[in-house]
Amino acid sequence: MKIRQILNNNIALVDRGGNEIIVYSKGISFLKKVGQPITEAEIEKVYVLDSEDRLEHFxxxxxxxxEQLIEIVNQLVTFGKTKLNTTLNDYIYLALVDHLSFAIDRSKKEQFISSPLTWNVKKFYSKHFEIGMYGLDLLHKQYAIEFPEDEAVSIALHFINQQFDEAVLTQTNSDLKTLKHILNIIKYHFNIEFDETSLNYSRLITHLQFFIERLHRKENYQEESSVLFEQVKTLYPDAFEAVQKIAIYVLGKYDQELTQDEYTYLMLHVHRVVQRRD
Structure with missing residues (x-):
């Protein structure tokens, strides 16, 4: 491989088999000139981007x-790959360098973002949020900047976007909003705050996630256990009223009516989360 352009002491643009790639390693370009070779043994990280425009931008x-921020991004992506146990497109390095450079500039003017997705990401993409918080920790150690949690969400979204194509991500965000709306119906009906650390809350969330998936597939529980439905309805009238409100919401959004069995399971989960200990 021969050097095409020296970007700084640690980074160079090189020609590998007729393709331009970016290579990184501490001191890799120091005292070198354009046209000189670089061996594989000297390289710590290779960035391969899928278009000339992205390569030029990067x-x-x-x-x-x-150089410190580039090292932070390298550490952050390595941590993210390990945490998610997945591979990531090298475009994420470009996206994170761009994003974090701007975030640092904003912080100097005390301009911090507020993300409307903070609640959703913290609850349902906890691993991605942990990656974001790891990134904030790295930034704080290097630059002594106290970023809010919303910035961790912005970092997390880069990793979420890498794992889902646009259509799937759009659907996922829609499902998260549906889940939040249903939780709000329960919360305001009973005028309570959920214990989000409880097992019953976790069970409710899991049930609702599968419930929303069934709505997409237009599938419902069809066991026709009308006796159990009547028993639960009689035992837990407040839960029944809350599920009636959920049913109205579902009818308006998905044009689907709940079966008795869907009612029954929802009533049981609602009753457990608002009345019972784990």
Missing amino acids: SYLLQATD
Whole structure:
């Protein structure tokens, strides 16, 4: 491989088999010149981007970004791959360098973002949120900046976006909103705050996630256990009223009516989460 362009002491644009790639390693370009070779043994990280425009954009960013931030991004992506046990497209390095550079600039003006997805990401993408918090910790250690949790969500979304194509992500966000709306119906009906650490809350969340998936597939429980339905309805009238409100919401959003069995299971979960200890 021969050097095409030196971006800084640690990064170079090289020619590998007729393709341009970016290579990283501490001191890899130090005292070297364009046209000189670089061996595989000298390289710590290779960035392969899928278009010339992205390669050019990333090259520019790397030249304009301080070396400490590049190292932070490398550590963050490595942590993310391990945490999610997955591979990630190298485009995420470009996206994170771009995003974090701007975030640091904003912080100097005390301009911090507020994300409407903070609640959703913390509850349902906890691993991705943990990656975001790890990134904030790295930034704090290097730059002594106290970012709010919303910034961790913004970092987490880069990793979420990498794992879902646009159509799936759009559907996922829609499902998260549905889940939150149903939880709010229960919360405001009983005028309570959920104990989000409880087993019954976790069971309710799991049931609702599968319930929403069934709504998409237009599937319902069809065991026709009308006796059990009447018993539960009689035993837990408040839960029945809450599920009636959920049924109205579902009818309006999905144009589907709940079966007696869906009513029964929802009533049981609602009653447990608002009345019982684990």
